[in-house]
Amino acid sequence: MSRYVLPLVAVVVLVVFLVVGLKRGDPKALPSPFIGKPAPEFELPTLKDPSATIASEDLQGKPALVNVWATWCVGCRAEHPFLLELAAENSIPVYGINWRDTRAEALRWIEQLGDPYIASGFDGSGRVGIDWGVYGAPETFLVSADGVVLHKHLGPLNRQAWERDFAPLITTGGGAAQ
Amino acid sequence: MIPEIGQFALILALSLAICQGVLPLLGAYRNDTAMMRVANTAALGQFFFVAVAFACLTWAFLSNDFSVLYVANHSQLSLPTMYKVSAVWSAHEGSLLMWILILCAWTVAVSRFSSELPATFSARVLGVLGLLSVGFLLFAILTSNPFDRLSPPASDGADLNPLLQDPGLAIHPPLLYIGYVGFSVAFAFAIAAMLSGNLDQKWARWTRPWTTLAWLFLTLGIMLGSWWAYYELGWGGWWFWDPVENASFMPWLIGTALIHSLAVTEKRGLFKSWTLLLAITAFSLSLLGTFLVRSGIIVSVHAFATDPTRGFFILAFLATVVIGALVLYAWRAPALDSDVGFSPLSRETFLLLNNVLLVVAATLVLMGTLAPLVIELMNGGKISIGPPWFEVAFMVPMIPLVLLLGLGMHTAWRKQDKRSWYTVFRIPAIAAILLGIVLPLMFYGRTGLLLAVGFSAALWIIATSLIQPIRSLRRKDGSAGITRSALGMSVAHLGMGLFVLGVTVTSAFNVESDRALKPGESTDVGGYDFAMLELRNVEGPNYSAIEGVIEIRKDGELVATVRPQKRQYLVQKNWMTEAGIHATWNKDLFVALGDQLGNGAWSVRVQYKPMIRFIWFGAIIMALGGLIAVSDRRYRLKASKTSRASSAAAESA
Numbered sequence: 001m002s003r004y005v006l007p008l009v010a011v012v013v014l015v016v017f018l019v020v021g022l023k024r025g026d027p028k029a030l031p032s033p034f035i036g037k038p039a040p041e042f043e044l045p046t047l048k049d050p051s052a053t054i055a056s057e058d059l060q061g062k063p064a065l066v067n068v069w070a071t072w073c074v075g076c077r078a079e080h081p082f083l084l085e086l087a088a089e090n091s092i093p094v095y096g097i098n099w100r101d102t103r104a105e106a107l108r109w110i111e112q113l114g115d116p117y118i119a120s121g122f123d124g125s126g127r128v129g130i131d132w133g134v135y136g137a138p139e140t141f142l143v144s145a146d147g148v149v150l151h152k153h154l155g156p157l158n159r160q161a162w163e164r165d166f167a168p169l170i171t172t173g174g175g176a177a178q
Numbered sequence: 179m180i181p182e183i184g185q186f187a188l189i190l191a192l193s194l195a196i197c198q199g200v201l202p203l204l205g206a207y208r209n210d211t212a213m214m215r216v217a218n219t220a221a222l223g224q225f226f227f228v229a230v231a232f233a234c235l236t237w238a239f240l241s242n243d244f245s246v247l248y249v250a251n252h253s254q255l256s257l258p259t260m261y262k263v264s265a266v267w268s269a270h271e272g273s274l275l276m277w278i279l280i281l282c283a284w285t286v287a288v289s290r291f292s293s294e295l296p297a298t299f300s301a302r303v304l305g306v307l308g309l310l311s312v313g314f315l316l317f318a319i320l321t322s323n324p325f326d327r328l329s330p331p332a333s334d335g336a337d338l339n340p341l342l343q344d345p346g347l348a349i350h351p352p353l354l355y356i357g358y359v360g361f362s363v364a365f366a367f368a369i370a371a372m373l374s375g376n377l378d379q380k381w382a383r384w385t386r387p388w389t390t391l392a393w394l395f396l397t398l399g400i401m402l403g404s405w406w407a408y409y410e411l412g413w414g415g416w417w418f419w420d421p422v423e424n425a426s427f428m429p430w431l432i433g434t435a436l437i438h439s440l441a442v443t444e445k446r447g448l449f450k451s452w453t454l455l456l457a458i459t460a461f462s463l464s465l466l467g468t469f470l471v472r473s474g475i476i477v478s479v480h481a482f483a484t485d486p487t488r489g490f491f492i493l494a495f496l497a498t499v500v501i502g503a504l505v506l507y508a509w510r511a512p513a514l515d516s517d518v519g520f521s522p523l524s525r526e527t528f529l530l531l532n533n534v535l536l537v538v539a540a541t542l543v544l545m546g547t548l549a550p551l552v553i554e555l556m557n558g559g560k561i562s563i564g565p566p567w568f569e570v571a572f573m574v575p576m577i578p579l580v581l582l583l584g585l586g587m588h589t590a591w592r593k594q595d596k597r598s599w600y601t602v603f604r605i606p607a608i609a610a611i612l613l614g615i616v617l618p619l620m621f622y623g624r625t626g627l628l629l630a631v632g633f634s635a636a637l638w639i640i641a642t643s644l645i646q647p648i649r650s651l652r653r654k655d656g657s658a659g660i661t662r663s664a665l666g667m668s669v670a671h672l673g674m675g676l677f678v679l680g681v682t683v684t685s686a687f688n689v690e691s692d693r694a695l696k697p698g699e700s701t702d703v704g705g706y707d708f709a710m711l712e713l714r715n716v717e718g719p720n721y722s723a724i725e726g727v728i729e730i731r732k733d734g735e736l737v738a739t740v741r742p743q744k745r746q747y748l749v750q751k752n753w754m755t756e757a758g759i760h761a762t763w764n765k766d767l768f769v770a771l772g773d774q775l776g777n778g779a780w781s782v783r784v785q786y787k788p789m790i791r792f793i794w795f796g797a798i799i800m801a802l803g804g805l806i807a808v809s810d811r812r813y814r815l816k817a818s819k820t821s822r823a824s825s826a827a828a829e830s831a
Contacts, residue, residue: 008504008505015493102773
């Protein structure tokens, strides 16, 4: 008898997993599982020079922003002016991960719209995006001086979200580093 | 106005689906003929109204009605007419509508061609299909209405994703859906059999052609998807183990197992509960595929826009359907199994092994697809399982499968005599092993363990699948020829052999190289010289492109000129790669423009892909084998005989 029930049990277990997964999968409701954990290791060729690389270590020493962007993403275009403002204020180093994009298009974008990034890693295949749990561009991570993810913002970043979610963490995060 | 007609038509279709889902099942339970008869009419009416809805949506696209949100998001004024039509099923809402339309078409086909089935049985089958349709129509109407209005209307649309502006991709989803949804027929047959508590060899004969038909469409759909990815994504790969590809591949593997298991059930009355389980699983995996693609639970290049409400709806529907079916299975299947024995050396044994290996393969793919999710939920962090894992894991069941396949084809039912068995295989086996080592050395100049295994296995399948057709051709007059069923099997297996050959040779001898090229420069790949003559600008209807003109020469002689393009579509502004491919039967020379590197140079990806066409050609041959098998006379003869008999019975009564 039990062999006829076995498939049922397997499916019930699977469905439970999927329900839990779907709850997690609501990107607006739950924070990234990385919050408070070390940022995933990565090493990518930089956008401007494929022979140079940017890696996790380059981010350390100071709190930094990691912005996942792509030229096909409308939200990225919307948040771009704000990223430029942030870069101009010199309040925090901004790094980019150019995600599932083509190099030529990304270079043209930066040429036309301005470059807020200290450096952008080029993640054409989206592999690093998967490691970082990226659901869709744009996403912005706040990484502390010792490489811990402090906050993750989904969707276009703006002044309001910055003041509310990022700025308070930077002072405390910076304090911890000192 | 037209979109509202579509909306009403969908609601009317839902009402009819409810009639079709409830009344015939109730009628079959109470043995009430009038109630059972509702099924045919309701199915036809439902098909009509869904077709009206589909036509309304198509009209909205053709007439550039940007007051419809879905149209505004996925079309644009200058989009070529052909892509305005294919844009109907380019995203979630429309493709769901198409899914429902195909389900209705299958249902009408079943009701048309099932006149030989007992009335209660066909009422149950149509009832189950009606219930499935209720679920999908509710899903469409409640969460994914394609007719939602946009106010104020947009002046122009956001355009169809350029990746989808391709003839291959215009017909890939319909074929895939015909396959996916087709498994719902086998599912409905399985449920009907369990409800009636009666599963005989006739049941398997009814189910077989429907299953094979669904399987052959799925085969073609997957093949087209793979071919599209090859020439459109610009990477030169043909399979990426992406979750969404896996979602279509798992039902294919289980569907293949089902076809083989049904053969045993029809010929020998064995494996009954196993066949039922496979029929349930094949369709459940189709549903799971829908869920994975449309809920955004897994990261994929193909994923539709994510929406948790939709995810929960499909999950609830999936759980209801699958758990309902499996409860019925746990309750009814034990009584259906029969204890007929077979000897260890018999076709039954080989088909059992086939089933086990295919199910193992499907399980591995399922595990690989869900593992990142499961590990993440168990707080193991994010992992990504890439192609390397799949390629190794998948080989484990596949190598024995292809070797056993050749043996199984020539093994008798019940019990096979050992001596005559060895005689059949002596020549094919020796030839396959020798040629498998010699041919790669001769044509490509090297060999290796995995290569020799793959090459020999491919030749082994090809040789063994040709034995029966050749014997049939050389038979003496008067002796019986090969049946369509057996011929279909031979052809499908031949396709499998060609496929394995293509995969083996391509992966062993493929040469891939990324170079920076300026006009006037050239590079050597796989013994061919690729010279970039010029780069120029080209204007298309809704894109502008940079085109490289590249001459391919071998030993100084011109082989071909290819023109790879990098296109920028004007509305969405994204860049698309159109690879330049020179294809002959035994090799592809593939050139794709990569990125602009500055000072006039472009990164160019040049690939030499020997025998890659065999991969898709093999898949087409497999599907052709399915078509030949479906056309077997015994499926139709019985039908006309019984219907004549039943009409005669009706007259005499």
